[in-house]
Amino acid sequence: MKLSGGVEWALHCCVVLTTATEPVPAARLAELHDVSGSYLAKQLQALSRAGLVTSVQGKAGGYVLTRAPELITILDVVTAVDGAQPAFVCTEIRQRGPLAAPQEACTRPCPIARAMAGADAAWRAALQAISVADLARGVDEDYGPSALAGIRTWLSPTDGDSAIVEQG
Amino acid sequence: MKLSGGVEWALHCCVVLTTATEPVPAARLAELHDVSGSYLAKQLQALSRAGLVTSVQGKAGGYVLTRAPELITILDVVTAVDGAQPAFVCTEIRQRGPLAAPQEACTRPCPIARAMAGADAAWRAALQAISVADLARGVDEDYGPSALAGIRTWLSPTDGDSAIVEQG
Numbered sequence: 001m002k003l004s005g006g007v008e009w010a011l012h013c014c015v016v017l018t019t020a021t022e023p024v025p026a027a028r029l030a031e032l033h034d035v036s037g038s039y040l041a042k043q044l045q046a047l048s049r050a051g052l053v054t055s056v057q058g059k060a061g062g063y064v065l066t067r068a069p070e071l072i073t074i075l076d077v078v079t080a081v082d083g084a085q086p087a088f089v090c091t092e093i094r095q096r097g098p099l100a101a102p103q104e105a106c107t108r109p110c111p112i113a114r115a116m117a118g119a120d121a122a123w124r125a126a127l128q129a130i131s132v133a134d135l136a137r138g139v140d141e142d143y144g145p146s147a148l149a150g151i152r153t154w155l156s157p158t159d160g161d162s163a164i165v166e167q168g
Numbered sequence: 169m170k171l172s173g174g175v176e177w178a179l180h181c182c183v184v185l186t187t188a189t190e191p192v193p194a195a196r197l198a199e200l201h202d203v204s205g206s207y208l209a210k211q212l213q214a215l216s217r218a219g220l221v222t223s224v225q226g227k228a229g230g231y232v233l234t235r236a237p238e239l240i241t242i243l244d245v246v247t248a249v250d251g252a253q254p255a256f257v258c259t260e261i262r263q264r265g266p267l268a269a270p271q272e273a274c275t276r277p278c279p280i281a282r283a284m285a286g287a288d289a290a291w292r293a294a295l296q297a298i299s300v301a302d303l304a305r306g307v308d309e310d311y312g313p314s315a316l317a318g319i320r321t322w323l324s325p326t327d328g329d330s331a332i333v334e335q336g
Contacts (some may be wrong), residue, residue: 001246003169003255003284011280012261034265069317074283078169087171093180097202099312101321111306112179115242116171126287138279143269150267155266 004082007033010043011077011135017053017135018069019148020155023062028155043081050080060157068131075124077132087123088116177203178211179245179303186304187316188323191230196323211249218248222225225299228325237301243292245300256284256293299309 013029026044030037044063046051052072053063065072092111094101109117139148173336181197195250204304215221220240221231233240234255247299258281307316 001171001250001255002253002257003271005257005259008259008261008280015280032265032267033261034268044207063326064321074280074287078259085170088175089169089170089173091173093176093201097200099200099322100202100269101315105311106173111303112176112183114306115298115303118298119242119291121288122294126290127283129247129284130286133282135279138282139232142279143273144277148271154267 001087003078006039006043006046007078009033009040010047010081011074011132012064012067013040014047014052014065014072014132015135015139015148016079016151016155017063017065018132019152020064021152022060022155022157023056023064024155025062028062030155032151035098046081047132050076051074065132069136070131072132074130074132075126075127079125086111086117086120088120090116097138101167128159169245169255174207174211174214174249175246177201177208178215178249179242179300181208181212181231182215182220182233182237182240182300183303183307183316184319184323185231185233186300187320188232189320190228190323190325191224191232192323193230194265196230200319200322214249215245218244220244220248237304238299240300241296242298242300242303243295246295252268252290254285256281256283256288 011017014031014157016029016032017024024040027037029044030040033040044053044055048055048063051066054066055063091108094108094110095103095106136148180201184200194209195205197212198208209232212221212223213331216223216231219234222234223229223231254308258277260274260278262278263271263274276282304316
């Protein structure tokens, strides 16, 4: 079982966007993360399609979160990038072969499918319990407030009057 | 995120083997499930490598579970077929780019990796809490004892004196 690699990049972008004071161009996010702009753009588009970020147009344009980071869960980001499909897909093996269960006796998922669905629900519940704001708080706890503040400064437009410089 | 399709077949085989009174040839399991013998053999070999089933040689040979089905969890089967690798693999994005965290400051997993590991642990715990015996009990509960008993009869050697016929 493997999650799409894009999930990790998308989560990092969301955490970074919690600290930005202005829209952040995709190219700037790619530069910060030292990753291909086209690859990161794909993840940002997935976040945008899911309504988690939006692209502000114009000279000072770029990506912003569409709502407070407390209201964006890890599950939201995972689903945006990796889809909502559960890890286990039942193909109704019980309905195959010489002793197949008749279709009308299979209205309820089989015990295997129920067990796998239960594990999937536990996984999703764990991801839904943690928000992007929690992740940003975790960065502050691990590295002190200067880490995200440093990113905020680095992201700020550098053209004189609009530059915002903060000390960590 | 997607589990290997082999997981479903392997789980069905394990449940079937709980009811068998004799070793079951791979070809017989394939026939019961109406699936390609070579494909199912691959899943049985994975179960065998993980020590969950063993192949008894000889004329009346075939696969048997190596221990009581109460002692084989769904997680055992999933790990045997799909591997033990967690769904999320951290690539240390925090150590990239112009504001990279120095390696010596990254001894602890980052908040994102910790959150994903927590969800993975919840998923594994759910799969570890349910045994193959529980699954077989679930089939009995759903379909009555005649379903697995019917499979047991069907699997039994048909050569006269070794045939075991039970009523469900």
